[in-house]
Amino acid sequence: MLYYLSLLEAHLSELRLFKYITFRTLGAASTAFVVSLLLAPWLIRKLQAINFGEQKIDDRVGGLGKQTKVGTPTMGGILIIAAATSSTLLWAIPTNTYVLLTLGTFVLMGGIGFVDDYWKIKxxxxxxxxxxxxxxxxxxxxxxxxxxxxxxxxxxxxxFMVPFCKQPLFQMSMVVAFIFLVLVLVGASNAVNLTDGLDGLAIGCSNSVAVAYLFLTYVAGHSNFAEYLQVPSVQGAGELTVYCGALLGAGLGFLWYNCHPAKIFMGDTGSLALGGAIAMLAILIKQELLLTIVGAVFVIEAASVVIQSSYFKYTRKRYGEGRRVFKCAPLHHHFEFVEKERALVEKREPELVETVIVTRFWILSIIFALIGIATLKLR
Known part of the structure; x- marks a missing residue:
């Protein structure tokens, strides 16, 4: 919306700044961050007042001493959605089709998660x-x-674009293209949902992905850069850079209260919304398969669940009893159990293993995001 102030640059030359995507991206990120910080305390109090908190601890992780998390306000994804959406509408061109599709996916996926969270409580x-x-x-x-x-x-x-390739590998039919879109959208949203299990884990990894797609969308929307790097040029996709900035700002603001010990959880409201938005960014700039590199942490987490479930069913059918590959899935809980067992053997109190695991997953997420950005040149 503020973009239209640039139309008045003839009267005040400084208003030309609002034409530049880089300036508006910084503005969107700053605005979303401030909105998150200001709204979070109110939302936490409101959710506590209506008893919208974590109801119970998953039986699979019952032995990890997580009882203190019961009662922590959930559905914090409302904060991420509100901050990122309002900031995007303020700083991006609101009539841009790509922005509208991404915001629509963001809000609708969040709505699905909201209903899921609400029914879990009620x-x-x-x-x-x-x-x-x-x-x-x-x-x-x-x-x-x-x-x-x-x-x-x-x-x-x-x-059908493949990382490290300059041209499409092949052309999909209408039906195959639709199925591929569904796989990316549903797969990404549920992968982020599975990753949301430790304080700050999902939002921290999402922030790394947001930064990566901030660069990717800017390149895709800039014809000269796209031509030089030989990636698909998508006219108008530059406005998605503003959205990525808003998503990053909202994510950092939420992380302020979601880091260990978390004062609020995002719930399915936030995880499904984030996954859906990330998927739409990848779809709109034709970097869907690159998402498996940029968001590799999400892929690994989802894969651990699939492997665990498949192997358990296979061994139960073949041997009469289910066996497991990991101590617990998703993978982050496996590492929690490993650390607890190590502490018992060494006769010491478990360290702040949750913080250690989350920090290491963040490091991996940043590395994967950098690799994803590097593929722009390796073609």
């Missing part, structure tokens, strides 16, 4: 897997319909 059971998938599938169909209805977007949506 009904003790959240949305079923089928209901979640149906809602995600419905939105994916709408997104695909919008992309297919615009000739320029239609040509890109069928491109």
């Amino acid at each position: 009904r003790k059971n959240g949305l079923s897997v089928k209901a979640k998938f149906a809602a995600q599938l419905g939105w994916a169909a709408i997104v695909f319909g919008v992309l297919w209805s615009v000739p320029e977007m239609r040509d890109r949506v069928t491109d």
